[in-house]
Amino acid sequence: MLALKITSPGHTETCTVQEREPGAGEVKLRVHRVGLCGSDLNTFRGLNPMVTYPRIPGHEIGAEVIATGTGVSTCSVGDKVVAIPYTECGRCAACRAGRFNACEFNETLGVQRDGAMSATCVLPAEKLLVCNSLSFDDLALVEPLAVGMRVARRAAVDIGDHVVVFGCGVVGLGAIAGAAAAGGRVVAVDVDDRKKSIALACGAERFFNSRTDPLEELPRSIDGGRGPAVVVEAVGLDMTYRAAIDIVAFAGRVVYVGYAKKPVSFDTSLFVKKELDIRGSRNASARDFSAVLSLLEQRRYPLDRLITAHYPLSEAGRAFTDWAADTGGVTKFVVDIT
Ligand SMILES: [Zn+2]
Ligand SMILES: [Zn+2]
CATH class of the missing domain: 3.40.50.720 (NAD(P)-binding Rossmann-like Domain)
Known part of the structure; x- marks a missing residue:
C-alpha cells in the first residue's frame, strides 16, 4: 500500500509499505483523511526531539473499519471512526492517577511510532470512537479540537x-x-x-x-x-x-x-x-474526544472553515512545504488518502 514517509528533515517520499491484518482486539482501517498537526510540521522541520527518521507521520484521522480481529465488539465493518492516537503504560504516576493522556511513556502515532498517513492502518479497538453521523473531514478534526x-x-x-x-x-x-x-x-x-x-x-x-x-x-x-x-x-x-x-x-x-x-x-x-x-495540558482523554464529538454533532464548530486546503497523498510532501512557508495563514491542511 502507499504511504508517505518523512525520510529526514525537509524531505518526504511517497513509498510502498507492507499492509498488516488485524490481530486479536485490533481493527483494520481504510484511512480516508489525515489532518496535518503542528507536531508533524515540526518533524518535517527537524524540530521534534521525540522523532527518529524515517517516520510515517499522521495521527488526526478520519477512517472506516474494513476488518476486525477476534474479540472486537465495539465496532463493525463500515463504521466511521476517529482514533485516540496515544498509548498508556498503566504503571506511571499519571496512569495511576487515571490521567492516561499524560502518560510518561506515551507513544503518539506518527511521533514515537509510525503514523496513519497510509492507505490502511491497524489499531487497537479500544482506541477507536465510532461516529457515523460525521464526515471523514469532520473526524480528522476531532483530535486537535479534543x-x-x-x-x-x-x-x-x-x-x-x-x-x-x-x-x-x-x-x-x-x-x-x-x-x-x-x-x-x-x-x-x-x-x-x-x-x-x-x-x-x-x-x-x-x-x-x-x-x-x-x-x-x-x-x-x-x-x-x-x-x-x-x-x-x-x-x-x-x-x-x-x-x-x-x-x-x-x-x-x-x-x-x-x-x-x-x-x-x-x-x-x-x-x-x-x-x-x-x-x-497534554493530549486529550477519551472524555475530551467524546465531548468534541458531541459538540460536532451540534454543529458548534465552523467545520466548513477549519480546513484550509486538501492535498492528495501523492502531493502530501507539498503540504508540508506550503505550510512551512505560511504558518499564519493555515488553520488545517488535510491529506485525502482515498
Ligand atoms: Zn495533532
Ligand atoms: Zn503511564
Whole structure:
C-alpha cells in the first residue's frame, strides 16, 4: 500500500509499505483523511526531539473499519471512526492517577511510532470512537479540537469567567469552543487577522490582534480592568508564555498547551503575588474526544472553515512545504488518502 514517509528533515517520499491484518482486539482501517498537526510540521522541520527518521507521520484521522480481529465488539465493518492516537503504560504516576493522556511513556502515532498517513492502518479497538453521523473531514478534526477541549477543562472554566486564548490554530480554537461551551467569555488573540472570523465562529466574543495592538493594554478592557481569570497559551513562544503571567488577573489560572521549543524565563514574583494556578495540558482523554464529538454533532464548530486546503497523498510532501512557508495563514491542511 502507499504511504508517505518523512525520510529526514525537509524531505518526504511517497513509498510502498507492507499492509498488516488485524490481530486479536485490533481493527483494520481504510484511512480516508489525515489532518496535518503542528507536531508533524515540526518533524518535517527537524524540530521534534521525540522523532527518529524515517517516520510515517499522521495521527488526526478520519477512517472506516474494513476488518476486525477476534474479540472486537465495539465496532463493525463500515463504521466511521476517529482514533485516540496515544498509548498508556498503566504503571506511571499519571496512569495511576487515571490521567492516561499524560502518560510518561506515551507513544503518539506518527511521533514515537509510525503514523496513519497510509492507505490502511491497524489499531487497537479500544482506541477507536465510532461516529457515523460525521464526515471523514469532520473526524480528522476531532483530535486537535479534543486537545483544546482538555485545555478548557484544565482551566476549570465556569459560567461568566473571562478567558483569553493566545493562538488560533486548531488547538486554540478547540480551547475557545470548549471554554465558550462551559460559559466562559472568550477573547481570542492572534497575530493574523485572517483568524478573526473563525475564532468568533468558534465562540469567542472578541478578537485581539497582538501584532497591531499592544498586549499590555488588553487586561484593561476585561472584567472592569481586573483582567482575565483564565489565560490559555496555545502558541509555544517565550513571549506568550510570559505574557500569560503578566495579563492574567490576580488569583487567576494559566494553562499552557503550546510546546515551547526552548527554555523560558519568568519573573516568578508574579506567581506568588497573584497567587496563580499554573497548569500544563497534554493530549486529550477519551472524555475530551467524546465531548468534541458531541459538540460536532451540534454543529458548534465552523467545520466548513477549519480546513484550509486538501492535498492528495501523492502531493502530501507539498503540504508540508506550503505550510512551512505560511504558518499564519493555515488553520488545517488535510491529506485525502482515498
Ligand atoms: Zn495533532
Ligand atoms: Zn503511564
